[in-house]
Amino acid sequence: MIKSMKEHVKQQYSKVVEQADGCCSAACCGEGFNQDYSALSGYYAQADYGLGCGLPTESARIRRGQTVLDLGSGAGNDCFVASAEVGAEGKVYGLDFTEQMTLKARHNAAQLGLSNVEFITGDIEDIPLPAASVDVVISNCVLNLVPDKARVFAQIRRVLAVGGHMSIADVVTVGEAPAALRGDAGFFASCIAGAMPKGDYLQTIAGAGLVDIEIQKERQLDLPQSLRAAYLPSDDFQIYSITVFARKAA
Numbered sequence: 178m179i180k181s182m183k184e185h186v187k188q189q190y191s192k193v194v195e196q197a198d199g200c201c202s203a204a205c206c207g208e209g210f211n212q213d214y215s216a217l218s219g220y221y222a223q224a225d226y227g228l229g230c231g232l233p234t235e236s237a238r239i240r241r242g243q244t245v246l247d248l249g250s251g252a253g254n255d256c257f258v259a260s261a262e263v264g265a266e267g268k269v270y271g272l273d274f275t276e277q278m279t280l281k282a283r284h285n286a287a288q289l290g291l292s293n294v295e296f297i298t299g300d301i302e303d304i305p306l307p308a309a310s311v312d313v314v315i316s317n318c319v320l321n322l323v324p325d326k327a328r329v330f331a332q333i334r335r336v337l338a339v340g341g342h343m344s345i346a347d348v349v350t351v352g353e354a355p356a357a358l359r360g361d362a363g364f365f366a367s368c369i370a371g372a373m374p375k376g377d378y379l380q381t382i383a384g385a386g387l388v389d390i391e392i393q394k395e396r397q398l399d400l401p402q403s404l405r406a407a408y409l410p411s412d413d414f415q416i417y418s419i420t421v422f423a424r425k426a427a
């Protein structure tokens with residue numbers, strides 16, 4: 178079941194790259210959730226498929242010379258902004274399990290002539306980087322798609338250097354999800370059905386041993402009219418984009 182869900186996610190994001198005309202379709206996770214990146218230093222329009230739900234680099238307190246890891250980096254949208262922030266003496270890793278995304282991201286990096294960014298194909302539930310090798314972990318609208326979020330936060334703690342931190346934008350829920358949504362195998366549904374209740378999300382971060390947990394930004398998300406009746410039938414169930422900070426203590 179979990180494997181087939183991941184294969185489904187990979188297939189959908191491969192299609193986003195193949196179509197290469199912005200967001201995949203009205204059923205795309207992220208449609209209507211994303212924010213305007215274009216004013217950010219390092220922004221590269223070819224990497225922006227409109228798939229994010231926040232601006233994690235804005236809150237991530239990235240400094241020159243640091244090593245940054247972007248989980249679910251897509252075509253490199255946040256990595257290129259982080260690359261401008263860390264400068265030539267820093268390093269940015271982008272990790273994504275959809276090969277077409279990492280190929281596209283590498284192509285984008287080559288077009289930009291960047292040597293401080295590296296894209297890796299792999300699963301964020303099993304981050305292929307050594308322990309304590311990263312100063313800042315960022316991510317934009319990805320963990321809602323991942324079955325085992327506790328495992329991802331444990332992996333984040335493992336790769337962070339002591340004192341390092343994460344700033345992650347993600348979708349969370351508030352209220353009881355409608356039964357129709359839970360039974361819907363569609364891709365859009367998987368973004369929301371896969372999203373955790375906000376309180377559980379924060380507890381899962383704490384359970385991984387991360388500290389100083391803080392919601393840096395919070396924004397209620399709305400859906401296009403065509404999807405609202407099916408996915409947000411009442412005010413009792415809402416979805417939010419949150420950007421969460423947490424640190425690895427000494």
Ligand SMILES: C[S@@+](CC[C@H](N)C(=O)[O-])C[C@H]1O[C@@H](n2cnc3c(N)ncnc32)[C@H](O)[C@@H]1O
Pocket residue numbers: 186187190206207224225226227228229230248249250251252253254255272273274275278299300301302316317318319322323
């Ligand atoms: C909504 S898109 C966001 C992409 C990018 N962060 C952005 O804002 O443009 C989700 C991305 O996460 C990737 N992804 C989903 N689950 C993943 C996993 N378990 N491991 C690695 N990447 C994953 C997908 O391949 C896709 O590129």
